[in-house]
Amino acid sequence: MNVGMEQNARDPFIYDVAVIGAGPAGVQAAISAWHQGRRVLVLDAGAVSQRKGRAYWAKSVPIEDAPGLDPITGPKLRQHLHHLLASRASSDPEEARIALLGAYVLRVRRQGELFDLSASLAPLKAGQIQAAGEFRARRVVVASGFEDGWPEIDVEAGRERMLERYRTAFRYAGNQSGWHLCIRCDGHLHRGGHFALLGVGDSIYEASLGAQDFTDHMTILTNGRPHGFTPAQLQQIEARDIRIDLRPIAGHLGERTLLRGVRFQDGEELYADGFLVDEGLTPNSDYLGDFRLRRNADGLLVTGEDSEVLREDGEPEPGLYAAGDIVAGQRKLIATAMASGQDAGLGASDSLRRWQETL
Ligand SMILES: Cc1cc2nc3c(=O)[nH]c(=O)nc-3n(C[C@H](O)[C@H](O)[C@H](O)COP(=O)(O)OP(=O)(O)OC[C@H]3O[C@@H](n4cnc5c(N)ncnc54)[C@H](O)[C@@H]3O)c2cc1C
Structure with a gap:
């Protein structure tokens, strides 16, 4: 002191x-x-x-x-x-x-x-x-x-304090199966598994480049936004069979602190082994x-x-x-x-x- x-x-x-x-x-x-x-x-x-x-x-x-x-x-x-x-x-x-x-x-x-x-x-x-x-x-x-920017899913819009606003996202943050923020840091946890990457544009494209060290099975989630990829990036993504899902996400699917999947607004669910978010x-x-x-x-x-x-x-x-x-x-x-x-x-x-x- x-x-x-x-x-x-x-x-x-x-x-x-x-x-x-x-x-x-x-x-x-x-x-x-x-x-x-x-x-x-x-x-x-x-x-x-x-x-x-x-x-x-x-x-x-x-x-x-x-x-x-x-x-x-x-x-x-x-x-x-x-x-x-x-x-x-x-x-x-x-x-x-x-x-x-x-x-x-x-x-x-x-x-x-x-x-x-x-x-x-x-x-x-x-x-x-x-x-x-x-x-x-x-x-x-x-x-x-x-x-770090956090995913705008299950966010309580009226809340002012960050920890309250993003309470559900934080419950799943930084756990073995939860929101990861750094593919280099946590990619190894999901070797060979299905990785869901949330974000748009260059940053999530770069995350997919990093994720290829661990798996070929990836889905990019844009949460209702246009993907923002350049034609060259899109070509790479398609050549590698990476799915892009543009649907808005309605909520998390989890058990205690473990994130298992997300539910889209149309009611469909997507499950993955690992989740990464890059929202700037x-x-x-x-x-x-x-x-x-x-x-x-x-x-x-x-x-x-x-x-x-x-x-x-x-x-x-x-x-x-x-x-x-x-x-x-x-x-x-x-x-x-x-x-x-x-x-x-x-x-x-x-x-x-x-x-x-x-x-
Ligand atoms: C989930 C997660 C997992 C990660 N895993 C790894 C890993 O496995 N390996 C690895 O190498 N890296 C990992 N990283 C990255 C690593 O944590 C960062 O690169 C590292 O912490 C950066 O250190 P820093 O000191 O620059 O900033 P930070 O660690 O972010 O520290 C910044 C400090 O500044 C203080 N501060 C902020 N604003 C103010 C202010 N206005 N006045 C006074 N103080 C202030 C904060 O309280 C904080 O203590 C991970 C990152 C995340 C988010």
């Missing part, structure tokens, strides 16, 4: 590096900077909001492809990462240390050479901040990832509204050398770094997030050296 800070107050300390997000990318960035002697603040929204990080949704499917981690489920991975941060805490302000705080970052502003970060330290109530915190740092690493993503970067940053078509941040975030004009935004899923053009996997977290943490740390290489 952060020392010396009252609720609704400014933390008097100036941190060397503030890391936003304590998923694999942010934790690695924090540990890498700490290891170089920096005083690091990690602000993570998981404790005070529904943003728990992507790996959290691997609820009962163990993650098997991240080196150094025994097969581990998402919630356990979160615990493990936070334990790593907590074990590097220190109450000595002069010492290298990591302070971890449950905080939803709302705004980052440049203040000369420094950055000011404003955050909510408690869950918002009806959109209102209950306890606010102000922090100051010399460098910022953005590692807040993105939120929303980057967790609202707090960067004061900056004019380069983004890809999904809104992910573009970084340059040393993981510095690029501005719209292609120049680096000095002192602002990014790592993990929020970065455009890299694989959305744990080992990649950690590697880019290390780059960003070290990039931020190196930029704080008293003298730099001159050529």
Whole structure:
């Protein structure tokens, strides 16, 4: 926990590096900077909001492809990462240390050479901040990832909170037989089985390319929308006997947390062994509204050398770094997030050296 800070107050300390997000990318960035002697603040929204990080949704499917981690489920991975941060805490302000705080970052502003970060330290109530915190740092690493889009099936339209709105979809999310979000991560669970892929356009076409490593038996579900494939994509899909079903879906067919199939509005049912959904993503970067940053078509941040975030004009935004899923053009996997977290943490740390290489 952060020392010396009252609720609704400014933390008097100036941190060397503030890391936003304590998923694999942010934790690695924090540990890498700490290891170089920096005083690091990690602000993570998981404790005070529904943003728990992507790996959290691997609820009962163990993650098997991240080196150094025994097969581990998402919630356990979160615990493990936070334990790593907590074990590097220190109450000595002069010492290298990591302070971890449950905080939803709302705004980052440049203040000369420094950055000011404003955050909510408690869950918002009806959109209102209950306890606010102000922090100051010399460098910022953005590692807040993105939120996956969830299937619009059995959605309670009147509900405002995401977990309530998508309650049924979440019951089936991240289970052995349930909604998967990453074909590379979970495709192996359904080797040789029937895979149902929900989505439209390029992203679901790419998912079908990934799924071919595990099975030839696939059905693409568009849930009432046009499929959005190019003629070339359609040709591939037809050549591989992949069915496209355009019918609107009325509901889930499941037992407890296991998804077995879907029921179409016309009353017909479709059963499958595995289900994958790709309904796009929303980057967790609202707090960067004061900056004019380069983004890809999904809104992910573009970084340059040393993981510095690029501005719209292609120049680096000095002192602002990014790592993990929020970065455009890299694989959305744990080992990649950690590697880019290390780059960003070290990039931020190196930029704080008293003298730099001159050529
Ligand atoms: C169901 C599922 C299964 C997966 N399985 C695998 C697998 O088997 N192997 C694999 O390698 N990868 C897997 N992945 C992908 C992997 O989880 C991600 O690539 C990885 O978690 C990305 O790490 P990250 O640190 O960039 O982001 P995240 O893990 O998403 O962490 C982002 C953090 O930022 C915090 N945050 C967000 N907004 C704010 C804010 N405003 N203020 C403060 N904090 C904020 C969140 O609380 C969260 O802790 C899976 C993903 C999913 C969804």
